[in-house]
Amino acid sequence: MEQEENVNTVDASPAAANKGAEAAKRKSDETQESEGGARGKRRRGAGGKKLRKGERYVPPPQKRNPGVSFSREHFDETSYYFERGLRKVTPYYFDFKTYCKGRWIGKTLLEVFKSEFRAESIEYYQRAAKAGRIRLNETPVEDLSIVLRNNDHMRNSVHRHEPPVVGRPVEVLVNDGEVLVVDKPASIPVHPCGRFRHNTVIFILGKELGISELHTVHRLDRLTSGVLLFARTLEVSKKLDQLVRDRQLEKEYVCRVDGEFPEGELVSEEPILVVSFKIGLCRVHPKGKECRTIFQRLSFNGSSSVVRCLPLTGRTHQIRVHLQYLGFPILNDPIYGSTAWGPERGKSGVVGKSDEEILKALVEEHSSKESLHLLDISEEEIRSAQEGVRAGAETLLLMPEKTRDICETKVEAQSAQQDSKCENNSTADEVCESTCSTGYNPVQDRSSDSPTKSQCPVKNRDQTEAPLKQIPVGTRDNLCSECKLVRPDPTEKELIMYLHALRYKGPDFEYSTRLPDWAKDDWVED
Numbered sequence: 069m070e071q072e073e074n075v076n077t078v079d080a081s082p083a084a085a086n087k088g089a090e091a092a093k094r095k096s097d098e099t100q101e102s103e104g105g106a107r108g109k110r111r112r113g114a115g116g117k118k119l120r121k122g123e124r125y126v127p128p129p130q131k132r133n134p135g136v137s138f139s140r141e142h143f144d145e146t147s148y149y150f151e152r153g154l155r156k157v158t159p160y161y162f163d164f165k166t167y168c169k170g171r172w173i174g175k176t177l178l179e180v181f182k183s184e185f186r187a188e189s190i191e192y193y194q195r196a197a198k199a200g201r202i203r204l205n206e207t208p209v210e211d212l213s214i215v216l217r218n219n220d221h222m223r224n225s226v227h228r229h230e231p232p233v234v235g236r237p238v239e240v241l242v243n244d245g246e247v248l249v250v251d252k253p254a255s256i257p258v259h260p261c262g263r264f265r266h267n268t269v270i271f272i273l274g275k276e277l278g279i280s281e282l283h284t285v286h287r288l289d290r291l292t293s294g295v296l297l298f299a300r301t302l303e304v305s306k307k308l309d310q311l312v313r314d315r316q317l318e319k320e321y322v323c324r325v326d327g328e329f330p331e332g333e334l335v336s337e338e339p340i341l342v343v344s345f346k347i348g349l350c351r352v353h354p355k356g357k358e359c360r361t362i363f364q365r366l367s368f369n370g371s372s373s374v375v376r377c378l379p380l381t382g383r384t385h386q387i388r389v390h391l392q393y394l395g396f397p398i399l400n401d402p403i404y405g406s407t408a409w410g411p412e413r414g415k416s417g418v419v420g421k422s423d424e425e426i427l428k429a430l431v432e433e434h435s436s437k438e439s440l441h442l443l444d445i446s447e448e449e450i451r452s453a454q455e456g457v458r459a460g461a462e463t464l465l466l467m468p469e470k471t472r473d474i475c476e477t478k479v480e481a482q483s484a485q486q487d488s489k490c491e492n493n494s495t496a497d498e499v500c501e502s503t504c505s506t507g508y509n510p511v512q513d514r515s516s517d518s519p520t521k522s523q524c525p526v527k528n529r530d531q532t533e534a535p536l537k538q539i540p541v542g543t544r545d546n547l548c549s550e551c552k553l554v555r556p557d558p559t560e561k562e563l564i565m566y567l568h569a570l571r572y573k574g575p576d577f578e579y580s581t582r583l584p585d586w587a588k589d590d591w592v593e594d
Contacts, residue, residue, distance in 0.1 A: 124214075124217065126205060126217050126218070126219055126220055127205055127219075127221075128219070129167060129219050129221070130221070137280055137281045137282075138270060138271065138274055138280060139280065140274075142271075142274075143266075143271060143274045143275040143280075145160050145162065145266070146158045146159070146160035146266055148266070148275070149540065150235045151232075151557070152557065152559075152560075153234070153235050153559075153560040154232040154233065154234065154235050154557060154558075154560065154563075155232060155233050155234065155235040155256075155267060155272075156230075156232045156267075157229075157230040157232075157265075157266045157267055158540055158543055159227055159228060159229050159539065159540075159543045159544075159545070159548070159550075159551070160227075160228055160543075161225055161226070161227055161228070161545075162225070162226055162228040162265070163223050163224070163225050163226075164223070164224045164225075164226060165221070165222065165223050165224075166221075166222050167219060167220070167221055167222075168216045168217065168218060168219060168220040168221075168222065170218075172184075172216045173216060173217060173218050174215060174216070175215070175216055176212060176213050176214060176215055176216070177197075177202070177204070177209065177212040177213070177214055177216065177222075178190065178193075178212035178213060180216065181193045181212065188549065189549075192547065192549060193212060194212060195547055196224070196225075196226075196547055197209055197210050197211070197212055198210055199547060201224065201225040201226070201547070202222070202223070202224050202225075203222070203223040203224075203225075204220055204221070204222055204223075205220060205221050206221070206223070226548075227545035227547070227548035227550070227551065228265070229263075229548075229550040229551075230263055230264055230265060230266060230267045231263055231264065231267065232267070232557060232558065232563075233253070233255040233256045233267045233563065234253045234254055234255045234256065234560055234563050234564065235560070236253040237253075238250050238251070238252060238253065238256070238269055238272050238273060238276075239251040240277070241295070241579060241581065242579060243279070245300055246299070246300055246301065246304045247297060247298065247299055247300060247304060247308075247577075248273075248279060248282060248297075248298040248299075248300055249295060249296070249297050249298075249572075249579045250269065250273070250295075250296050250298075251293070251294065251295065251296075251581045251582075252269055252288055252292075252293055252294060252295075252296040252569075253293055254291050254292065254293040254563060254564040254565055255290060255291060255563035255564065256268060256269055256272070256290065257269070257290045258270065258284065258287045258288060258296065259284065259287075264290075269296065270282065281300075282298040282299070282300065283298060283299035283300070283301075283302065283304070283305035284298060285297045285298060285299055285305065285308045285309070285312070286312065286319075286382070286572075288569055289385065289388075289565075289567075291402070291442070291563070291564070291565035291567070292565060292567045292568065292569065293564070293567075293568045293569070293584065294321070294568040294569025294570060294581055295569045295570070295571065295572045295579050295580065295581055296569070297572055297579065308574075311574055311575070312382070315380070315381075316574060316575055317572065317573065317574050318378070318571070318572075318573040318574075319378070319379055319382075319569065319571070319572055319573075320376065320377070320378055320569075320570050320571040320572075320573070321376075321377040321378075321379070321387055321567060321568060321569050321570060322366070322374060322375070322376055322377070322567075322568050322570050322583065322584070322587045323374070323375050323377060323387065323391070323398050323566055323567040323568070323587075324372050324373065324374050324375075324398065324399045324566040324586055324587060324591075325372060325373050325375050325391055325396040325397060325398055325399060326371075326372055326396060326397055326398075326399050326405065327371075327372065327373065327395070327396050328368050328373060329363070329365040329368070329373035329375050329396050330365065331365055332364070332365075333362060333363070333364050334362075334363045334364070334394070335360065335361070335362050335363070336360070336361045336363065336390040336393065336394060337358070337359070337360045338352040338356075338359075338389075338390060338393050338417075339352065339353060339354060339355070339356030339357055339358055339359065340352060340353070340356040340357060340359050340383045340384070340385075340386060340389050340390075341353035341355055341356030341357070342384055343423040344423065344427065348384055348385065349403070349423070349426070349427065350383070350384050350385045350389050351389065351414070351417070351419070351423075351426075352389060352390075352393045352417045356383075357381075357383055358381070359379075359380075359381040359383045359386050359390075360379075360380040360381055361377060361378065361379045361380065361381075361386055361387060361390045362377070362378040362380065363375050363376065363377055363378075363390075363391075363394075364376040366587075367589045369589070369590075369591065369592065371593075372399050372593070373396070374587050374589075375391075375396070377391075385403075385404070387567065388401055388403070388404045388567070389404060391404070392404040392405070392409070392413065392414045392415070393414065393415065393416065393417060394415070395412070395413075395415035395416065397413055397414075398565060398566055398567055399566050399593075400564075400565055400566055401565060401567075402434065402442035402443060402565070403430065403443065406429075406430055406433055406434075407433065408426055408429035408430040408432075408433050409421070409426060409429075430443060431443070442558075442562070442563075539551055561594070564586075566584075566586050566587075568581070568583075568584050568587065569581075570583070
């Protein structure tokens with residue numbers, strides 16, 4: 069009532085009413101400025117304001133619908149093919165899109181590519197711009213010296229290659245309209261991330277089984293296999309989320325660890341800290357979050373043990389970190405079973421290295437083993453870590469991400485000739501005779517400081533066990549650096565970690581899978 073009286077008082081005076089109208093207009097303008105910043109200015113400029121010479125019009129940002137799920141349009145971007153037990157994705161064109169970030173305003177595209185997008189060389193981006201693959205507000209950009217403004221929308225079309233994964237099918241255990249439960253093979257991420265898009269559980273289910281609009285209830289590490297639960301409706305998703313928060317879901321895993329695990333029940337309550345969110349690297353640390361895991365040995369074959377694991381909390385890499393701390397890392401864990409943690413491999417938290425030094429040591433170790441595909445590290449993180457290991461990146465251990473562990477073709481002038489070799493299944497000898505990714509050419513450089521032929525990972529690898537990666541004919545791109553690389557495929561065995569989600573149990577349901585072969589009593593490592 070008091071507000072109505074105030075309004076009536078204003079209406080009673082024409083002068084006051086005019087003042088009120090002007091104040092309301094000013095307030096409206098200020099609100100536009102505060103909510104949209106440059107958006108309000110653009111709207112007035114788009115309404116007839118002439119751009120000054122050299123001034124560039126930036127359209128208003130598009131509205132996004134965060135509720136949109138992956139659809140058939142996304143699934144049909146490319147197709148799968150299978151080779152030697154691996155599921156592969158035919159290379160395809162993909163648009164990376166982003167709005168100009170605050171820290172980019174006032175910088176040139178060239179500067180942004182140099183500092184933020186180091187996965188490719190500047191020369192590549194310059195060639196891509198000339199080919200019309202880089203767009204700013206949907207207009208092709210040929211000159212990377214253009215200065216970015218607030219709300220600029222960038223689109224970068226790339227020829228995308230995805231790493232191979234295990235070729236086993238995603239088996240559906242339950243699909244009752246409320247939940248979807250699958251047995252996830254090892255090596256396949258749950259949802260698109262990093263270099264993975266079509267080689268993910270979400271896309272495989274959509275492309276091959278027509279199942280989409282899934283709600284993720286929990287996740288499994290890429291290298292972990294086993295029970296994976298999705299909700300089919302929002303209502304069921306909320307119900308399961310509440311069960312997770314209330315810790316009413318019982319999760320049971322099995323794993324095979326190195327050594328003779330103690331008999332009886334063993335409880336680990338060491339706090340776990342995520343030391344790098346970008347790569348998911350964790351370690352036991354006093355400042356970490358509380359967590360609890362119950363372990364019980366199921367069998368011992370003389371060198372390794374099968375262990376039952378009950379994580380009562382859901383910290384990142386909880387089982388793997390606790391087993392490492394106990395001195396029994398998972399037998400083939402590429403991170404927490406690595407000697408990068410020191411002679412004791414992190415037992416009892418004894419490492420003697422900083423987090424940065426551990427990361428660098430992990431990259432160096434897996435570079436030498438040609439197994440960087442086992443690390444969930446972004447291209448930029450790998451490059452940064454390698455630069456820190458040793459300046460110059462002069463050996464095979466320290467190659468840039470796009471060329472590490474690889475024998476590359478010769479420079480661009482000879483790329484057509486080398487492409488012909490690749491399409492005709494060139495041998496390691498032929499590939500290694502071209503320029504190696506370190507810059508080594510066996511014909512031109514015979515100095516003692518240069519890598520020898522035996523150091524070349526492609527030449528040195530057993531071709532019967534790991535054939536060279538072959539790009540399907542007709543899918544090559546003349547600008548794509550990945551198309552010009554020849555690297556050995558990982559084997560199916562290399563992509564499997566001995567950790568499996570065996571059972572997922574709630575108040576009124578229970579889902580389980582078969583025991584993996586490596587978890588059986590009579591299993592013997594090859």
